[in-house]
Amino acid sequence: MEGAGNDFVVIDNRKIGRTLDELIAIAPRLCDRKFGIGADGLLVLDRRTRQDVDYTMIYRNADGSDAGMCGNGARCLSMFAAHQGFSNDHSFNVHDKIYKALVHKSEHQVTITFPDVEQPVWKRVGHFQLSQVYTGTEHVVFFCSKKQLEDDKRLVETGKFLRNDHHFNPPGTNVNFLAEEEQENVLHLQTYEKGVEDLTLACGTGAIASAISAHFKQQAESGEFEYSLLVKGGILNVSFRYDEGSKTYQQVNLAGPANFVYEGSISI
Numbered sequence: 263m264e265g266a267g268n269d270f271v272v273i274d275n276r277k278i279g280r281t282l283d284e285l286i287a288i289a290p291r292l293c294d295r296k297f298g299i300g301a302d303g304l305l306v307l308d309r310r311t312r313q314d315v316d317y318t319m320i321y322r323n324a325d326g327s328d329a330g331m332c333g334n335g336a337r338c339l340s341m342f343a344a345h346q347g348f349s350n351d352h353s354f355n356v357h358d359k360i361y362k363a364l365v366h367k368s369e370h371q372v373t374i375t376f377p378d379v380e381q382p383v384w385k386r387v388g389h390f391q392l393s394q395v396y397t398g399t400e401h402v403v404f405f406c407s408k409k410q411l412e413d414d415k416r417l418v419e420t421g422k423f424l425r426n427d428h429h430f431n432p433p434g435t436n437v438n439f440l441a442e443e444e445q446e447n448v449l450h451l452q453t454y455e456k457g458v459e460d461l462t463l464a465c466g467t468g469a470i471a472s473a474i475s476a477h478f479k480q481q482a483e484s485g486e487f488e489y490s491l492l493v494k495g496g497i498l499n500v501s502f503r504y505d506e507g508s509k510t511y512q513q514v515n516l517a518g519p520a521n522f523v524y525e526g527s528i529s530i
């Protein structure tokens with residue numbers, strides 16, 4: 263499956279019953295683009311581990327490491343779950359966090375509602391001024407020009423440097439390069455993802471981190487806000503309500519595409 267070009271191997275573990283250690287072990291082979299199926303990560307629909315959700319989502323990076331939450335992956339897994347008999351309106355957990363999904367099958371669109379997000383903090387690393395924010399996984403945001411955003415080679419070099427900087431390790435961080443558009447609430451984004459160790463065509467949690475960071479940079483007051491994130495894989499929409507009193511972002515929604523590419527079997 264793919265969501266805005268972020269692609270995943272998706273399996274229903276309720277049917278095959280692999281242990282977490284087994285899933286971790288096979289993730290690099292399945293995700294290898296030369297010797298396996300090829301994907302940015304492995305998505306697993308598993309039996310629920312708590313009674314207040316419909317199922318548990320497991321996500322591992324292409325190298326088998328724990329990515330925490332994956333926004334584009336969550337949309338794909340929610341679409342997959344809806345086709346496996348779950349309601350179009352359902353909930354799931356990733357570790358100890360609960361997420362809600364609203365699936366629009368005919369439109370190939372899914373909206374995921376995230377738990378509240380704490381206000382970002384500014385972080386200085388060398389000559390880089392970064393916004394640091396946790397959206398289910400680790401993110402930093404660097405504001406740049408649209409011209410800088412076009413230099414993929416430089417973005418990879420910078421992303422690799424910041425991703426491995428001692429300020430963020432362990433466990434490392436995803437690095438977002440964000441250019442603001444003259445048109446209000448339109449943002450251009452590229453993300454260097456840890457575990458993939460490269461730029462990807464889209465990153466859902468990175469889109470949320472970037473939209474929140476843009477709001478934070480503008481020092482906007484309380485209210486409801488919506489941003490369109492233009493990524494190489496398409497368009498992601500992020501909306502939230504900011505509460506100045508608690509300094510939290512609430513009712514955080516990520517909306518975007520989720521598509522099946524093909525089905526098949528592989529011997530492991």
